[in-house]
Amino acid sequence: MDDIATKYLKTYQVWHHRRLLITEVRKPAYELEFIAQGLQEDAKNYHTWAYRQWILAEFNEDDLWAGELKFVEDMLHQDIRNNSAWHHRFFVLWDSGVHQGQEDRAETLEYELR
Numbered sequence: 794m795d796d797i798a799t800k801y802l803k804t805y806q807v808w809h810h811r812r813l814l815i816t817e818v819r820k821p822a823y824e825l826e827f828i829a830q831g832l833q834e835d836a837k838n839y840h841t842w843a844y845r846q847w848i849l850a851e852f853n854e855d856d857l858w859a860g861e862l863k864f865v866e867d868m869l870h871q872d873i874r875n876n877s878a879w880h881h882r883f884f885v886l887w888d889s890g891v892h893q894g895q896e897d898r899a900e901t902l903e904y905e906l907r
Contacts, residue, residue, distance in 0.1 A: 808844045821852045
């Protein structure tokens with residue numbers, strides 16, 4: 794599946810099939826690194842970003858979320874105009890609940906305003 798997904802990054806069916814496989818094996822840890830590699834090839838690929846959000850939301854494990862804000866900040870440093878990365882940043886900070894280190898919502902808002 795890695796070879797197929799790498800070759801056909803923009804194919805929705807590939808990501809959906811991968812989603813079915815991960816749902817069965819319930820081992821998402823490898824996926825974030827794999828997705829990061831795919832985003833190095835195509836940083837604005839909607840299907841890849843959507844799959845990343847699904848992994849985070851579906852498994853909702855602290856260790857998966859731990860580096861996510863830094864990841865999206867690094868992606869934005871590479872390309873500040875990456876709308877997909879901005880959308881993911883909103884997902885991480887506001888749309889996905891409160892995660893470790895984000896409990897003080899006023900502090901998170903202040904950080905974002907700065």
